[in-house]
Amino acid sequence: MAEKEALFEEIKQALLKEDEEPCKNLVKKALDMKIPASDILLKALQPALVATGERYEKNEFFLTDLMIIGDITKTIMDILLPHLKAEKAGVAGKVVIGTVEGDIHDIGKSIVISVLKGAGFEVYDIGVDQPAKNFVQKAMEVNADIIGASAILGGTKFKVKEIHEELKRAGIRDKVGLMCGGWGFTEELAREFGADYHGEDAWDALKKAEELMKVLKERRKK
Amino acid sequence: MEIPSSVNWGSLEGAGKWFNVPFHQIDIRFSDEEELEIERYCQKIKENIEKDKMTPMERWKATIEGQEVDRLLVEAIPATPYATRVLDGFGNVIKPIDAFRYPKLFLKSQLAFCARFGTDYPNVYSLTYGESEWGGKAKLLEMAHPVLVEPGVKTMEDVERLKVPNPYRDGQYPLMLWAMHTMKEIFKKHGLAGVVPVVASCCVRGTTMLQLSIRGLKQGYLDPIKNPDIYHKLMPLSNELAINYAKALRDVGVDIVWCCCHHATHPPEVFKEHIVKYDAEFAKKSGIDGWGYAFNQEKHVSIMHEAGGYDTVKYLMFDTLTPPEFARKFTKEINKPYIAIIEDKKLMEGPSKIEEYVKQLVKIGTSTPGVGFGLSAGTIDYWTPPECIDAYVKYAKQYGKLK
Numbered sequence: 001m002a003e004k005e006a007l008f009e010e011i012k013q014a015l016l017k018e019d020e021e022p023c024k025n026l027v028k029k030a031l032d033m034k035i036p037a038s039d040i041l042l043k044a045l046q047p048a049l050v051a052t053g054e055r056y057e058k059n060e061f062f063l064t065d066l067m068i069i070g071d072i073t074k075t076i077m078d079i080l081l082p083h084l085k086a087e088k089a090g091v092a093g094k095v096v097i098g099t100v101e102g103d104i105h106d107i108g109k110s111i112v113i114s115v116l117k118g119a120g121f122e123v124y125d126i127g128v129d130q131p132a133k134n135f136v137q138k139a140m141e142v143n144a145d146i147i148g149a150s151a152i153l154g155g156t157k158f159k160v161k162e163i164h165e166e167l168k169r170a171g172i173r174d175k176v177g178l179m180c181g182g183w184g185f186t187e188e189l190a191r192e193f194g195a196d197y198h199g200e201d202a203w204d205a206l207k208k209a210e211e212l213m214k215v216l217k218e219r220r221k222k
Numbered sequence: 223m224e225i226p227s228s229v230n231w232g233s234l235e236g237a238g239k240w241f242n243v244p245f246h247q248i249d250i251r252f253s254d255e256e257e258l259e260i261e262r263y264c265q266k267i268k269e270n271i272e273k274d275k276m277t278p279m280e281r282w283k284a285t286i287e288g289q290e291v292d293r294l295l296v297e298a299i300p301a302t303p304y305a306t307r308v309l310d311g312f313g314n315v316i317k318p319i320d321a322f323r324y325p326k327l328f329l330k331s332q333l334a335f336c337a338r339f340g341t342d343y344p345n346v347y348s349l350t351y352g353e354s355e356w357g358g359k360a361k362l363l364e365m366a367h368p369v370l371v372e373p374g375v376k377t378m379e380d381v382e383r384l385k386v387p388n389p390y391r392d393g394q395y396p397l398m399l400w401a402m403h404t405m406k407e408i409f410k411k412h413g414l415a416g417v418v419p420v421v422a423s424c425c426v427r428g429t430t431m432l433q434l435s436i437r438g439l440k441q442g443y444l445d446p447i448k449n450p451d452i453y454h455k456l457m458p459l460s461n462e463l464a465i466n467y468a469k470a471l472r473d474v475g476v477d478i479v480w481c482c483c484h485h486a487t488h489p490p491e492v493f494k495e496h497i498v499k500y501d502a503e504f505a506k507k508s509g510i511d512g513w514g515y516a517f518n519q520e521k522h523v524s525i526m527h528e529a530g531g532y533d534t535v536k537y538l539m540f541d542t543l544t545p546p547e548f549a550r551k552f553t554k555e556i557n558k559p560y561i562a563i564i565e566d567k568k569l570m571e572g573p574s575k576i577e578e579y580v581k582q583l584v585k586i587g588t589s590t591p592g593v594g595f596g597l598s599a600g601t602i603d604y605w606t607p608p609e610c611i612d613a614y615v616k617y618a619k620q621y622g623k624l625k
Contacts, residue, residue: 059518063487064443102363104371107440153351155303155318155365155604184566184603 011044037083100159132162164194232354236362238323264412266337285594294622295596305331406475427464468508486517502531559594573613
């Protein structure tokens with residue numbers, strides 16, 4: 001037991017130190033020890049990602065730290081995903097994510113993807129500069145719970161409204177949650193454009209995605 | 223049209239007819255109606271300032287010298303996407319892309335913003351967030367600044383082939399120079415030269431240019447950490463264009479040239495080891511007047527100071543991600559004026575919150591007599607309601623009244 005806990009701590013520390021190879025090797029070691037992938041996710045990766053967010057808030061981590069840790073998390077998730085599927089570990093939710101048409105930023109989106117994956121969400125990244133219909137088509141194809149739209153540049157934020165309208169046209173707006181994020185977004189603007197929630201940063205996006213999943217579950221019961 | 227010979231030829235999707243036309247070959251005339259429109263903007267700018275004891279230029283100089291002012295400097299950085307909204311009365315009909323393709327619209331939108339909102343002077347933000355002059359594929363976006371879609375520099379061999387673009391000749395740069403030169407000529411014609419300064423940023427520059435235009439956003443940020451060899455090979459080239467561009471802005475008539483800077487995207491130790499020397503060199507050689515900061519700079523400015531990055535600049539601007547108390551204390555220590563920027567997100571919180579922010583900033587900023595202080599806002603998000611800008615200008619002038 002203590003050995004497992006120590007290993008989780010080592011994985012967490014390796015991720016926080018941005019040491020990709022040691023981190024990967026420790027995760028592989030944990031899997032070799034027959035530790036469930038879901039435990040690695042919940043007890044090593046998630047705490048590391050929470051600590052990353054806290055350090056960024058405290059000005060101890062910087063944008064490039066988030067980018068590097070995000071990339072390592074993606075690699076780790078690629079290792080864990082087949083095991084999670086084999087374990088039939090519950091998926092926290094399915095998210096289709098992309099950057100809206102007319103915008104090509106993807107740094108923030110990548111960090112959000114890592115944090116969501118690290119929390120057990122199944123994430124489908126459709127890329128940048130994506131028209132509203134592509135978000136909705138993908139959501140229908142994978143039976144997504146949530147669409148996440150990233151929009152940073154100037155006037156592109158209103159494209160979130162187009163996704164909202166496209167969801168309505170497809171008749172699935174009440175079944176699929178819509179979240180948005182990107183520098184300059186406010187909760188008020190997000191609501192004005194039809195989104196259910198706005199993620200202030202990757203960790204806020206995770207919190208809101210979890211809240212939204214609860215709301216959607218309640219809606220589906222009715 | 224003369225095709226520049228030295229450029230690492232990329233492409234700018236959606237480019238206008240003046241793209242890549244050398245500065246001295248840009249022949250743009252105003253119609254009688256446009257002359258009238260411009261005259262009206264200038265009249266309004268004059269009306270806005272005539273009740274004040276000091277002209278904006280006098281206020282600017284006094285702020286820099288740490289002398290008494292009638293009220294605080296009140297500036298704003300609308301950036302092109304927001305400035306274009308003023309041109310059609312916030313009808314959202316004219317698109318930002320129009321101003322990036324047609325320099326007259328670019329110029330008029332900046333004059334219109336200053337006239338409409340009553341800021342002390344037009345403060346013209348960078349023309350581009352991505353360009354093809356370094357061999358990549360860039361794109362003009364309908365609603366935002368141009369962006370780089372595919373970087374042209376992926377290997378060290380690509381770096382070896384690079385030539386430094388010429389701001390008088392290549393890409394969108396001559397358009398910006400034309401607009402700033404023409405603004406100065408307009409000010410001369412209408413009695414505003416020397417009264418209202420022509421202000422422009424020379425962003426994008428140095429490390430930022432590397433990220434946005436040469437290597438792509440993510441790769442550019444990671445290069446100092448992951449590919450220091452490429453980074454250090456590219457930075458002198460990137461800096462060369464940035465320095466030449468800042469000088470060119472000055473040469474065509476800009477009175478105040480400032481530059482935005484993102485030190486705090488990287489850990490302090492990375493900034494110190496890899497980045498600061500280029501930023502400091504840029505400041506010294508370009509002759510910029512000020513640095514404008516985003517992100518929390520608490521751990522980075524002392525490194526920049528030690529490297530001499532503030533030796534030649536006249537003022538520092540910080541948005542409130544850097545705690546204003548820290549910004550004031552630091553600028554006092556190095557005896558430079560502090561211009562506090564209320565950033566886009568705060569501007570969107572509405573007039574009553576804006577009033578609070580202005581009051582707080584004025585209190586903090588004016589706590590060190592003899593070291594100048596001013597207020598700025600921006601860059602303003604496209605969706606910011608105009609009443610928020612009105613509120614900012616109103617409260618900044620009201621609470622910034624010092625005598």
